[in-house]
Amino acid sequence: MKRNQGGMTLIGFILVLAVVGVFAYMGMKLIPMYSEFHTVKQSLKAVANEPGITTQDPARIKDLFFRRLYVSYSESVKPEHVKISRKDAGYLITVDYEVRKPLIANLDVVGRFQTEQEVRRARDAGAY
Template sequence: MGGQFGSSLHRQRGMSYWSLILIIAGAGFILTCVSKMGPGYIDAYYVDQGLKKLAEQDNLRDMTRGQIKQELNKYFLINNVRGQPTESVQIIRGADSILISVDYEVRQPLIHNVDVVMRFNKQLNTAKAELCCEPLVDLEQFRQRD
């Protein structure tokens, strides 16, 4: 009976050196991805929240394009949103609604010559403010006119 017990312990040696290296490399890769991509998703969250806060304003229909952009820029400044989201604000007035779109992409270098492209499209349509901030309108038709 002692022989079986001894051979059972011999097979339960634990993790090998290469298994440990593989786990550490995998964890390092995941941490690298999170640290590189995280800020882009945090900015997208604040863009989303900024549009929702703008939708709550009662006088939104009376505001000019400049005032709307100024309100969004104030919110972005407070929450440290910079770069592409602030430059990509597009405002389109309709007969009975206003469409505010923040459509942008962020290219982030990941490892050496590998980049990650993150695309964000947030829209606020005052006619359907409860559906903020999912894209409801394809803006390609409007971009060609600008």
């Protein structure tokens, strides 16, 4: 009786490692972009929850937002990417930016991110 061995050859193993390596490398480029976007969203929520924020002028709100981003080491969002407009009794803060990172040789990965946060006055505790 002849027994056949089954399994992966060395060349097959090297090819699988190469494919996994390429995906891992792409993940190392993409994950920081999405992590930074998460930081932007968390900073917007924190600014919206700041007491008395609706009484502040847009320049002060933008300053508070960028201070939170500075603490989080976020570098992709610039002042020209942030728009603050009046909406009802508060503001609408829109952040729209693009991140471009080199991938391999002349190929780039481009991430386009956009998020909004409404800033409203808190209701009075007794008025419902």
